[in-house]
Amino acid sequence: MKKLVLGAVLALSASLASAAPIPTVVSTASTGFNGSLQVLNDGIVPAEMSVWSSDKTLSWKGTDKAFTFSFGDLYRVDDVRLSVDNNDSYxxxxxxxxxxxxxxxxxxxxxxxxxxxxxxxxxxxxxxxxVSQLDFAPVEARFARIMATGGDNLYAVGEVAFSGERVIQSTTASVPEPGMLALLAAGAAAFAMVRRRRMS
Known part of the structure; x- marks a missing residue:
């Protein structure tokens, strides 16, 4: 019973950890857009059916612009919540x-x-x-970016929020297999015997 309870607690904690927001820094090499980059990751989602070109959105014309989110580390991205102008493709x-x-x-x-x-x-x-069509299997990433790909040539993004958890990368050296340890021990013993004979 204790194992079942422990398993449930671990599963719950894993799901909670995977739901954690991923901190991002937004940048772009593009010019000619309206609004601040900070609206893309400020945690404020514009109201549904609010105007596409407001102080709560980043808006632009054309499909030549991309906005990059840096996670600052390696993360497993589980989910994304975003706000975009409704009649365009991204x-x-x-x-x-x-x-x-x-x-x-x-x-x-x-x-x-x-x-x-x-x-x-x-x-x-x-x-x-x-939106089921957007669902994806978790991926590991350090960066993400969003761009418009078509529509009425008037585009806007109000928020892009990523959730997941940081990937802990092990820096410990791999432990040798038992057979390799035995081989190393035998080599060290043989070396010690040869050295002892030369010294006597």
């Missing part, structure tokens, strides 16, 4: 090195449930804003 990618990128998911213009303005979407099954 691409979210992830990377380990900020050079090579892989698609995490694509937001099609018809996803979500609102028909005007900002729309909140989530990959978490328990979220009221869950």
């Amino acid at each position: 691409l979210l990618e992830y990377s380990l090195d900020n050079l090579s990128w892989t698609t995490l998911f694509a937001v099609a213009w018809h996803y979500g449930e609102v028909f005007w303005g900002m729309d909140t979407m989530s990959t978490h099954g328990g979220d009221l804003e869950y």
